[in-house]
Amino acid sequence: MRTAAVASLSCLLIALGYSTTAAAPTADNPWLGQRVMNMAHSGGEDEAPMNTMYAFERADTLGADMLEIDVQLTADGDLAVIHDATVDDSTDHTGRVDSFTMEQLRAMDAAHWFVPGRSTVHDDPSAQYPLRGARSGDAEVAGHEPTDFGVPSLSDVLERFPDTPVNIEIKGSGSTQSYLDTAEVLAGQLERTQREDLIVGSFEDEALELFHELAPQIDMSAGQDAMIGYYLSGTPLPEGVVALQVPITYSGITVVNRAFVDRAHRDGYAVHAWFSGSAPDDAATYEQVIGTCVDALMPSRPSVLEEVFDELRTERPTPGGTAPRQECASDEPTDPEPTDAEPTDPEPTPSVPSPTPEPSDPAPTTPGPKPTAPAPTQPAPDEDTTPVPGTDVPREPERPAIVQTDGWVSDAPAAP
Structure with missing residues (x-):
């Protein structure tokens, strides 16, 4: 009901040419200087x-x-x-996450259902699972320990990546209270951190409100209700918000376009675009979204986004911040606000050329009884880069028939 109501209201406001009011600006927002970031969604779940x-x-x-x-x-x-609130989708176990201890979760095989290019797949009898058994040691992966394939804790990740910025999303098991409980524990764990490269977000606004009350020094993205209010009517965002993390499309309406990004930047907020079923997770869409002047993209295929960045020679974050690209300067004309619910894909910026799709690589093959996958390192210039069967990931492979959506993305299928 909420999805249909918001979509209908959004269409009405757009059709009437509703003029939004300015939100309260965020002073000295450091995330506005971090253009353009590759924010690997769940580490890049398709790869x-x-x-x-x-x-x-x-x-x-x-x-x-x-x-x-x-x-x-x-x-x-x-x-x-x-x-997820259960371990069913990604591990070799079933049950609610909150029914297991952290030690039990670490012991699970979180690569059990992984299929390259398709994330987790359960119901396809032809699917290949090249990393199944890596957690137990039945499949060896060069440069990695079996523990790298279990369910990690937040402290595990922050300790392993002390110099890599992390975006932390507060999840829950369905009830508002479950989100509040997660927020409280998260605030406690981050209470004494000296890190300034963290952003905490959630679809549950009350959880973010509690988190900010307990850990006001940590930056946040806007919750679902706050984001919808800002998008529709320019309602000022809560204190502590530095970024708007939004889907590419919502109920057939393009959310991420140049006009919206420019408005957010004028109001002092960074814009991080996520896909997760709201638009194709492929090179062509990445290029279009980059053209809207967003500050970051959250791809399920981070290696493909890196290729697009290289092809476009996109400027990347540097110490001290990065100024907007020339085509993203504030005096450049912006795209007009959309006048209807079409198209569902992001509008490309004219200055960004359309890519030529590359053919898909062969599907992964079934591994041997003791497969060895390559370590995730960049090859040397003279190194043989021939893909290892079972570990290569297609550039733009077939998407799964069912796309898991989250938050305020509608139940409609992703655009083809």
């Missing part, structure tokens, strides 16, 4: 088992600027880095 140390190491090595992770509360009051 590696989601929310595992293996995925995070791989993304960090290939050039990702920030890691996007999810946290759920465990039975012993710790924070597990896992997307």
Whole structure:
């Protein structure tokens, strides 16, 4: 009901040419200088088992600027880095996350259902699982320990990546109270941190309100209700918010376009665009979204985004911050506000050329009884880069039939 109501209201306001009011600006927002970031979503769930140390190491090595992770509360009051409220989708176990201790979660095989290019796949009898058994040691992965394929804790990730910015999403098991409980524990764990490269977000506004009350020194992204209010009517965002993390499209309406990004920047907020079923997670869409002048993209295929950045020679974050690209300067004309619900894909910026799609690589093959996958390192210039069967990831492979959505993304299928 909420999805349909918001979509209808959004269409009405756009059709009427509703003029939004300015939100309260955020002074000296450091995230406005971090353009353009590759924020590997769950470590890049189409290229590696989601929310595992293996995925995070791989993304960090290939050039990702920030890691996007999810946290759920465990039975012993710790924070597990896992997307769902249950372990069913990504591990070899079943049950609610909050029914297991952190030690039990670390022992699970979080690569059990991983299929390269398709994230987690359960119902396809032809699917290949090249990293299944890596957690137990039945499959060896060069440069990695079996523990890299279990469910890590938040402290595990922050300790392993002390110099890599991390975006932490507060999750819950469905009730508002579960989100509040996660927020309280997260605030306690970050209370004494000296890190200034963290952003905490959630779809649950009350959880963010509590988190900010307990840990006001940590930057936040806007919650779902706050974001919708800002998008529709320019409602000022809560204190502590530095970024707007939004889907590419919502109920057939393009959210991420130049006009919206420019408005957010004028109001002092960075814009981070996520996909997760709201738009194709491919090179062509990445290029279009870069053209809207966003500050970051959250891809499930971070290696593909790196290729697009290289092809476009996109300026990346540097110490001290990065000024807007020339085509993103504030005096440049912006795209007009959309006048209807079409198209569902982001509008490309004219100055950005359209890419030529590359053919997909061969599908991964079934590994041997003791497979060895390559370590996630950048090859030397003269190194043989021939893909290893079972570990190569197609550039733009077929998407799964069912796309898991989250938060305020509608139930409609992603655009083809």
